[in-house]
Amino acid sequence: ADTLRALAKRAGLKIGTAVDMSALADDATYKERVAAEFNSVTAENVMKWSEIERERGVLDFGPADELVRFARQNGQGVRGHTLLWHNQNPEWLTQGVADGSIDATELRKILKQHIFDVAGHFRGKVYAWDVANEVIDDNGNLRDTFWLQKLGPGYIADAFRWAHQADPKAKLYINDYNVEGLNAKTDAYYALVKQLKKDRVPIHGFGMQGHLGVQYGFDGRALQNVQRFEALGLETSFTEVDVRMIMPTDNAKLQAQANGYSVLLRACLLAKRCTSYTVWGFTDKYSWVPGWFDGEGAANLLDENYGQKPAYQAVSQTL
């Protein structure tokens, strides 16, 4: 059978996966599958601030560069993830903000420096950046983070402007979860993006993570949502798709999961400017889900032994 990669190429779509760098180093099957099935990769962790600048002023791009090298060897594009987030920041930063040793003026400088450091380092090597990750909460308010508290709402526009200066060719995305349908959160993103465009902020893409759960059902209005963002002049992408379930698995759950993957993929294929569909890992052997959602798992396309689940078949057939 054709690989997802071959099918996606015919559909004019980038198909990606998050990559776990330890699995890539230690597991030959994993490595072989990443290369064979995908034409785009995202660093699951190694491009995050906590990984790149563990110690203040000491930048370690080693593992991220290794992923870029792997991608180049295999003819794959790289999605950058992420420049600005409230999670996985270095301790010196969060501590400094908390104890007041880093004030607002310095924090703004630190953020600017970080974006120039990282987006500058990968200039020309990533086709897109998740510039701002998870900046709105589920109620549709700007998320109450130290960024918002110290810098005010303008920090989002600033981040995009700096990223654009550092890497003028990369597509710059705003990215979040629970934005795959129509709800208060997506409405708030729609309003925010509209304002950013009006203010001529260089924002090019709306990223929908796509962390779904069988137990929640799926919003059938994904295409409608994608289309309204495209009408604002943005491209769109599904950036972190996985569909978890309450364990243990059974046939009904696995079928429902397959449907969840397809709902998002169909929306992407039917839209005009949905350029990539990335899964957040592709085998249940390595998944963030069991560690983050108690009693849940089996969220990926392949099982723990790299066997194809109904979800894999569904993605393959939908492509």
Ligand code: XIL
């Ligand atoms: C997750 C990784 O998969 C885990 O390995 C890590 O411990 C925590 O972060 N939204 C995002 C991703 O934007 O960066 C997160 O990745 C999952 C949720």
